[in-house]
Amino acid sequence: MKNILIPTDFSENAWNAIKYALQMFNDEKCTFYFLNTYTPALVSSRFMAASFEGGVLSNAASMLSENGLKEILVKVEDLGPNRKHTYKTISSFSLLVDEVMDTVANYDIDLVVMGTKGATGLEEVFMGSNTVRIIKTVKDCPILAIPNTYEFTRPKEIAFATNFNRFYTKSELKPLVDMAASLGAVVRIVYVQYEIKALSELQQFNLSMLRKYLKDVEHYVHTVSELNSVSKTLEKFSEELGIHLLALLNFQHSYLERLTREPVVSRLAFHSKTPLFVIPELSMATQSRSKSQDEFTFSN
Incomplete structure (x- = not known):
């Protein structure tokens, strides 16, 4: 049984993420938790239910949140019954990131699973600010970010971006390996270089270990030149090879960190058109969880 958390602000963007998750895990026993948070207007955001001016939360805000979650359940049931799925709702007077962290630990x-949507004009960003904050903050479980207009396609091509400078543990890569194996997907390891040059001995060793972990799934290694930014390069790579899912490990100085720090105006913005699978770095906190990453698997 998997426990899957889906924050929602009742937008089409969030609903698209819900539909993706339901289809992705259609054949697995899952409990889906639909979360909506609400706060005073001063700190409300696109992932929080509406509240009123003056910073005083009224009962109406709570009712709006609870009624919105009830409507989500109705829409889910309208998609068709699934005996393998159980649905629960959480309405909370809290900041989104704080509530997500608490829910991950408590449940x-x-x-x-989250929907992503960049801002407009000069504020265009790689992903919506709430998604970025959650990816940076939540370290105990993987995060699947779904672009707002993306229509579900069962992943058959998965790209894993790395520079081979870091040694990955088997446990860290298990979510990726399990997903690829269960879906029968090809893993394309992609290395984005500012300038093409031979791998160092350390990089060669890390690559050999990565291939060892992926020995039971079809995989290939691609080295590509950076185009203005890492994010733009990965976007282009995904388009040309028909990638259905882009996987990244979230650790300090990783590609993901560079993506969320790239200048907006001076470099081309990365409009995420491909679902992003963010795998957390294995830490002492992660190891202490009663349900380790070794138990997170994908099956048909």
Whole structure:
């Protein structure tokens, strides 16, 4: 049984993420937690239910949140019954990131699924600010970020971006390996270089270990030149090879960190057109969880 958390602000963007998750895990026993948070207007955001001016939360805000979650359940049931799925709702007077962290810990969440949507004009960003904050903050379980207009396609091509400078543990890569194996997907390891040059001895060793972990799934290694930014390069790579899912490990100085720090105006913005699978770095906190990453698997 998987426990999957899906934050929602009742937008089409969030609903698209819900539909993706339901289809992705259609054949698995899952409990889906639909979360909506509400706060005073001063700190409300696109992932929080509406509140009123003056910073005083009224009962109406709570009712709006609870009624919105009830409507989500109705819409889910309208998609068709699934005996393998159980649905629960959480309405909370809290900041989104704080509530997501608490829910992950308290409900033994295996995966957080979120919709992504960049801002407009000069504020265009790689992903919506709330999604970025959650990716940076939540370290105990993987996060699946779904672009707002993306229509579900069962992943058959998965790209894993790395520079081979870091040694990955088997446990860290298990979510990726399990997903690829269960879906029969090809893993394309992609290395984005500012300038093409031979791998160092350390990089060669890390690559050999990565291939060892992926020995039971079809995989290939691609080295590509950076185009203005890492994010733009990965976007182009995904388009040309028909990638259905882009996987990244979230650790200090990783590609993911560079993506969320890239200048907006001076470099081309990365409009995420491909679902992003963010795998957390294995830490002492992660190891202490009663349900480790070793238990997070994908099956048909």
